[in-house]
Amino acid sequence: MSALAPVLAVTGTDLVQNLIGGLALGSKYALIALGFVVVFRATGVINFANGAFVLVGAYMTYQFFQTWELNFYLSIVLSMVFGFLLGIVLEAIVLRRLVGEAPFTVIMVTIGLLFIIDNLVTAVWGAANLDLGDPWTGSVVEAGGIQIPHRDLWAMGFTGVVLCGFLLFFRYSSMGLAMRATAMDPEAALAQGISARTVYRVTWGIAGLVAALAGTTFATGTGSLQPGLGLLALAAFPAMILGGMDSPLGAVLGGIIIGLVQQLTQLLAPEYMEWAGRSPEIVVPYVVMIIILMVRPYGLFGTPEVRRV
Amino acid sequence: MRAVLAPFGRGPSGGRPSRNLVLDYRDDLRIFPDRWARIGLVLLAFLYLWLPSQQVSDAGLRTLSTIGIFAIGAIGLNLLTGYTGQVSLGHAFFIGVGSYTAAYLGAELGWPFLVYVPAAALIGVGLGVVIGPFALRLRGHYLVIVTLGLIFLGRHIFNNWTSVTGGNRGTQIRGADMSIGPLDFSGLELFGTTYSREQSMFFLVWALVALTALLAKNLVRSRMGRAMQAVRDRDLSAEIIGVDLARTKVGAFAWSSAFACVAGVLSALQIRFAGADDFGLFLSITYVAIIIIGGVGTIFGAIVGSIFVVGSEELINQNSRSDWLGPLVSTGPTDAGWLSVGELNAILFGAFIVGFLLFEPRGLAALWFRAKAWFLTWPFSY
Numbered sequence: 001m002s003a004l005a006p007v008l009a010v011t012g013t014d015l016v017q018n019l020i021g022g023l024a025l026g027s028k029y030a031l032i033a034l035g036f037v038v039v040f041r042a043t044g045v046i047n048f049a050n051g052a053f054v055l056v057g058a059y060m061t062y063q064f065f066q067t068w069e070l071n072f073y074l075s076i077v078l079s080m081v082f083g084f085l086l087g088i089v090l091e092a093i094v095l096r097r098l099v100g101e102a103p104f105t106v107i108m109v110t111i112g113l114l115f116i117i118d119n120l121v122t123a124v125w126g127a128a129n130l131d132l133g134d135p136w137t138g139s140v141v142e143a144g145g146i147q148i149p150h151r152d153l154w155a156m157g158f159t160g161v162v163l164c165g166f167l168l169f170f171r172y173s174s175m176g177l178a179m180r181a182t183a184m185d186p187e188a189a190l191a192q193g194i195s196a197r198t199v200y201r202v203t204w205g206i207a208g209l210v211a212a213l214a215g216t217t218f219a220t221g222t223g224s225l226q227p228g229l230g231l232l233a234l235a236a237f238p239a240m241i242l243g244g245m246d247s248p249l250g251a252v253l254g255g256i257i258i259g260l261v262q263q264l265t266q267l268l269a270p271e272y273m274e275w276a277g278r279s280p281e282i283v284v285p286y287v288v289m290i291i292i293l294m295v296r297p298y299g300l301f302g303t304p305e306v307r308r309v
Numbered sequence: 310m311r312a313v314l315a316p317f318g319r320g321p322s323g324g325r326p327s328r329n330l331v332l333d334y335r336d337d338l339r340i341f342p343d344r345w346a347r348i349g350l351v352l353l354a355f356l357y358l359w360l361p362s363q364q365v366s367d368a369g370l371r372t373l374s375t376i377g378i379f380a381i382g383a384i385g386l387n388l389l390t391g392y393t394g395q396v397s398l399g400h401a402f403f404i405g406v407g408s409y410t411a412a413y414l415g416a417e418l419g420w421p422f423l424v425y426v427p428a429a430a431l432i433g434v435g436l437g438v439v440i441g442p443f444a445l446r447l448r449g450h451y452l453v454i455v456t457l458g459l460i461f462l463g464r465h466i467f468n469n470w471t472s473v474t475g476g477n478r479g480t481q482i483r484g485a486d487m488s489i490g491p492l493d494f495s496g497l498e499l500f501g502t503t504y505s506r507e508q509s510m511f512f513l514v515w516a517l518v519a520l521t522a523l524l525a526k527n528l529v530r531s532r533m534g535r536a537m538q539a540v541r542d543r544d545l546s547a548e549i550i551g552v553d554l555a556r557t558k559v560g561a562f563a564w565s566s567a568f569a570c571v572a573g574v575l576s577a578l579q580i581r582f583a584g585a586d587d588f589g590l591f592l593s594i595t596y597v598a599i600i601i602i603g604g605v606g607t608i609f610g611a612i613v614g615s616i617f618v619v620g621s622e623e624l625i626n627q628n629s630r631s632d633w634l635g636p637l638v639s640t641g642p643t644d645a646g647w648l649s650v651g652e653l654n655a656i657l658f659g660a661f662i663v664g665f666l667l668f669e670p671r672g673l674a675a676l677w678f679r680a681k682a683w684f685l686t687w688p689f690s691y
Contacts, residue, residue, distance in 0.1 A: 040450075046450045046453070046454070094663060094667070097667055098666075098667075103396075103449045103450055103453075104390070104394075104396045104449075105666050105670065107396065107450070107453055108597060108601060108662055108666055109662065109663050109666050109667070111594060111597075111659075111662065112658070112659040112660070112661075112662035112663035112666070113659065113663060114659070115594065115655045115656065115658055115659030115662075116655075116656050116659035116660060116663070118655070119648070119652040119653075119655045119656045119659075120656065122648075122649075122652055123647055123648045123652060127649075231590070234457065237454050237457065237458075238458070241451070241454060245450070276469075277465065277466075277468070277469030277470075278468070278469060280465070282461070282465065283461050283462050283465040286458035286461050286462055287462070289454070289455070289458060290443075290455060290458060293443075293446070293447060293451060293455060294443075294446065297446055297447060297451065
């Protein structure tokens with residue numbers, strides 16, 4: 001790395017530091033993308049409301065941890081339970097009426113839900129930045145001049161655990177098998193005695209649960225909890241597209257790539273990309289996404305869609 | 310054969326027609342199919358001339374003009390989404406491009422109205438042709454996400470291309486020419502009467518609404534329009550029966566963004582300002598809400614949807630201090646209200662989108678068609 005340093009206007013330590021920062025950011029995106037993937041995999045729906053789940057999750061953790069002063073880890077678990085229930089309730093009230101509708105309809109309904117929930121959250125908790133806080137504020141691990149915040153390590157750990165959980169769940173549990181079957185061919189699955197309704201409901205529950213965790217990892221620390229978080233979640237779309245919409249592993253890799261690209265852009269843009277204007281790191285995920293879609297429309301690990309008349 | 314059909318079809322004697330009886334293709338393609346449509350048209354023309362006279366306040370006229378501007382943009386989006394089935398969340402980007410074109414070519418460089426408006430439309434066509442090909446590779450979900458990316462990219466460009474867009478602070482639009490021949494729409498003088506800016510704007514906007522509606526209506530019954538609808542219904546089948554998929558999709562994008570750019574020009578002239586923050590996801594969703602509420606795949610629906618959406622927004626703005634909305638809505642930072650006006654509007658949009666898609670997917674237009682069918686088929690209205 002240090003051999004590269006003279007070429008770039010940054011030191012090797014800086015570079016490694018930023019790569020690790022990118023990795024942490026990427027694993028946060030990956031968590032959100034996993035929420036998208038689980039719903040898309042089972043129901044074929046892109047869930048724009050996932051951004052709202054992320055937001056609600058973060059604010060619920062705040063509610064349990066800061067307002068009701070519970071233990072932080074307990075707060076996360078409670079918030080995840082709340083997210084699970086929220087997902088189930090929304091599926092029961094709204095989305096189950098939309099099974100078999102055109103993608104346009106379902107996408108727009110989830111966007112409608114995003115707007116409703118986002119603004120209700122602002123109505124309840126206000127628009128000001130809040131401190132979610134966390135037990136690891138300020139603590140870092142030092143290794144060879146490189147500092148890794150504990151908070152980032154936890155974010156990466158969460159992502160790893162959730163990814164492993166997903167892989168095991170889809171591979172070994174009967175519910176996971178039912179989900180894969182329903183995603184592949186809903187009618188055949190029904191004929192085998194799988195309850196599509198239960199599958200859809202649990203899917204949305206899991207999406208809410210993962211989103212709550214993702215929102216919490218994004219909002220920890222001081223002043224990072226604010227309503228804009230719901231739209232920030234949309235930045236995980238490129239991650240999902242990059243990996244392929246139906247692959248959990250792809251979501252994680254896509255998230256990490258996006259995180260790294262974004263972090264490196266932030267580091268290098270002021271020096272090398274003046275033409276790109278101020279803070280190009282905000283749009284760089286979308287640029288990467290569009291390029292990838294032009295080359296590989298189904299992402300790195302996605303299943304190509306077969307079109308039939 | 311004719312003797313049998315005539316009494317039901319359009320004969321003066323005989324009973325009431327059991328439905329709109331279509332005898333040949335020409336009838337099917339007629340824009341104003343019957344007497345009632347023509348009577349309605351005359352009524353609309355009367356309304357158009359009567360409304361801006363002293364009966365309606367300037368504020369009221371501004372709302373009506375806003376409705377018209379949204380209607381033009383929504384007609385554009387409906388061509389793309391309603392008729393061609395290409396879902397786009399990027400409409401706000403094109404509206405923004407139109408606004409900045411008015412700001413730069415119209416106000417900054419002082420080009421005449423009849424040059425910068427077509428120029429904006431042409432820029433729209435150009436961008437549509439550039440972005441349209443993405444729709445060839447990407448379908449459904451993927452296209453939605455790419456057009457979402459377009460909004461973010463657009464906002465980045467709007468914020469950074471300072472020489473044209475004014476960057477973060479936006480750009481004022483002052484003194485842009487608004488005259489067509491002898492008619493100056495920044496303050497009409499006609500037959501000895503002087504009209505205010507709002508009144509003139511109303512005339513301009515709604516004339517353009519009529520023009521774009523007619524244009525769109527003609528487009529959708531043309532060869533191109535039928536190709537668009539075939540692509541919407543099943544693009545693969547359309548391709549097999551010989552529809553040029555590339556040309557149709559790219560064409561739909563071009564038309565849609567041209568309309569959007571014209572709407573952008575008008576909106577810039579109306580509010581005399583263009584700022585990057587106004588052309589975000591919320592505006593795109595507003596347009597999608599308009600066509601869903603009004604009726605996807607009808608020109609009429611785009612206009613009705615604009616009336617509904619802009620009207621309800623205006624209703625909330627005006628009643629935010631009233632007894633029934635006051636406790637719910639806060640109008641200032643010190644107010645005890647629960648939601649801001651913008652938040653309440655966003656929640657209502659969301660609720661309208663969800664509600665209409667669940668309970669009346671064909672929108673308000675369907676209510677109208679159903680009512681019409683009910684009267685036409687009476688006494689067999691079931």
